[in-house]
Amino acid sequence: xxxxxxxxxxxxxxxxxxxxxxxxxxxxxxxxxxxxxxxxxxxxxxxxxxxxxxxxxxxxxxxxxxxxxxxxxxxxxxxxxxxxxxxxxxxxxxxxxxxxxxxxxxxxxxxxxxxxxxxxxxxxxxxxxxxxxxxxxxxxxxxxxxxxxxxxxxxxxxxxxxxxxxxxxxxxxxxxxxxxxxxxxxxxxxxxxx
Numbered sequence: 001x002x003x004x005x006x007x008x009x010x011x012x013x014x015x016x017x018x019x020x021x022x023x024x025x026x027x028x029x030x031x032x033x034x035x036x037x038x039x040x041x042x043x044x045x046x047x048x049x050x051x052x053x054x055x056x057x058x059x060x061x062x063x064x065x066x067x068x069x070x071x072x073x074x075x076x077x078x079x080x081x082x083x084x085x086x087x088x089x090x091x092x093x094x095x096x097x098x099x100x101x102x103x104x105x106x107x108x109x110x111x112x113x114x115x116x117x118x119x120x121x122x123x124x125x126x127x128x129x130x131x132x133x134x135x136x137x138x139x140x141x142x143x144x145x146x147x148x149x150x151x152x153x154x155x156x157x158x159x160x161x162x163x164x165x166x167x168x169x170x171x172x173x174x175x176x177x178x179x180x181x182x183x184x185x186x187x188x189x190x191x192x193x194x
Contacts, residue, residue, distance in 0.1 A: 014052055016042045018063045021056075022105055030060065030113040057120045061129070063105045068135075071097065075139050084144035087193045094185055098162050099178060111167045143192060150192050158188035 005013065020041050024033040035056055039046045053059040071093075078089055097104060109117065118126065140152050162184050169177060 010052075013042070013044065013048075014062075017049065017052055017059060018066060021059050022063050022103065022108075025060070025063075025105060025108045026102075030056070030109050030117065055120065057117050058122075058125065060105060060109075060117055061121060061125050065128075067103050067105060070103070072135065072139070079139075079142050083142075085139070085142050086144045087189055090143070090192065091185060091189055094159065094162070094188070095182070098166060098181055098185070104166075106163060107166050109167060110170070111164070114167055140192070145194050146192055147194055154191050155188055158184060158191065162188075 017038060020038050021033065024037055024041075033056065035046055035049050038059075039049050053062065075085070075093065078085060078093075082089075101107070106114065121129075137152050137156070140146075140155060143150075162181055165172065165177075165181060165184070172180070
């Protein structure tokens with residue numbers, strides 16, 4: 001039977017599980033990351049893992065949500081300080097997120113692993129993930145000098161296309177990857193701004 005932990009200890013263990021899970025995904029990918037290896041590294045029983053997450057996929061979901069919340073805080077802070085988002089804010093934000101940010105779990109999942117992840121994730125979690133897109137649309141309403149006819153759905157598609165490129169980076173010419181991402185980013189920005 002798993003131990004009973006106080007709220008503070010539970011939060012600490014949850015964060016360790018997510019941190020360790022992310023590090024193992026970076027090293028081995030989702031397929032080779034095991035619950036056993038996670039629990040062994042942080043010194044808890046495998047059964048204890050299941051009192052926090054019902055599956056490896058739900059752990060990955062929480063890793064991705066934690067990341068998204070961190071990014072939302074960054075955007076919210078910019079909006080709070082400036083009252084809006086401009087072209088350079090969006091460019092810097094997505095350039096960093098897509099090309100440099102090591103905490104974005106999707107950077108380390110192959111397209112096959114993403115499909116497996118989505119297939120195995122319970123439907124109620126998938127619905128919560130679609131709310132992330134709605135949240136993104138809300139943030140895009142704070143854009144300064146936005147085109148009157150800006151198509152936010154097209155902007156979201158540009159973001160998803162860049163994410164797909166990251167997931168399938170192994171299929172692309174590595175030496176030109178950043179250049180192509182920057183060109184896609186410029187296309188997205190041209191869709192948004194005058």
